[in-house]
C-alpha cells in the first residue's frame with residue numbers, strides 16, 4: 001500500500017516539470033518615461049483703456065497690461081454733487097481657467113473737518129465721513145467693448161439700480177453663482193461707472209445719468225479711500241467658489257480708490 005502512494009506522487013511531479021519546460025507567451029511592454037508634475041499658474045494681469053470724468057476723457061488715464069502697482073482705478077480730490085465718471089479695465093488670466101472678482105477692502109471714510117454745511121445738514125458723526133454713502137456705483141461687462149452699457153449685449157455685474165460705494169463689497173466677474181470662468185485666451189472688459197448722487201441706469205437704452213440732488217452736504221470735506229483687489233483663483237477642484245466668501249489675507253493685485261475733497265494743506 002505504501003509503495004503505490006509513492007508511485008502516484010512521482011508521476012504528478014514528472015507532469016509538472018514537463019509543462020514548465022515548454023511554456024511560451026506572446027508579450028509586449030510599453031514604458032512611460034520621464035514623468036513630471038509641474039504646477040500650473042493663475043497669473044492675473046490688468047490693463048485699462050481709459051477713464052472718463054464728467055464726460056471728458058482723462059489724458060493718460062490708461063495703462064498697458066501689467067501686475068498692478070501704483071495704478072489707480074479712481075483718484076479724484078474735488079468731488080462735487082453730480083460729478084460722475086467711468087473706468088474701463090480688462091482682466092487677463094494665464095494660463096488656467098479662473099474665477100475672478102473685484103473686491104473692495106481697506107475702506108476708510110475720513111471726516112477730515114466738519115464745516116458748517118455738514119453740521120447744518122445733520123452730520124452727527126465727528127469721526128466718520130459720509131462720502132461713500134453718497135457715491136453710487138454701477139459695473140458691467142462690456143462685451144462689445146464700446147465703453148457704454150448696452151443691456152442686450154453687455155452683462156450687468158451689479159444691480160442696474162446701482163450700489164452705494166459704502167455697501168460695495170465685491171463685484172462678481174465670474175464665480176459659481178454667476179458668469180463663466182475666464183480662460184487663457186479671453187479678455188474681460190469691465191466698466192465701472194460712479195456718480196456723486198443718484199445714478200440711474202435706463203434698463204432699455206443703457207443710458208447712465210447722474211443726479212447730484214441725491215448728495216447731501218454731510219459729505220463736504222470728507223474723503224473716501226479703499227483698495228480694489230482683483231482676485232483670480234483656479235476653477236478646477238474649486239467648483240463651488242464664491243467671491244462673497246473670499247477672505248483676503250495676502251492681497252493679490254490691488255488698485256487704490258481715492259475720492260474726496262481734501263483740505264488745503266497750505
Ligand SMILES: [Ca+2]
Pocket residue numbers: 110111112113114115118129219220221222
Ligand atoms: Ca468733513
Ligand SMILES: [Ca+2]
Pocket residue numbers: 111123124125126127128129130
Ligand atoms: Ca460724519
Ligand SMILES: [Ca+2]
Pocket residue numbers: 142143144145146147148149150154
Ligand atoms: Ca457696451
Ligand SMILES: [Ca+2]
Pocket residue numbers: 111114118123128129130218219220222
Ligand atoms: Ca461729513
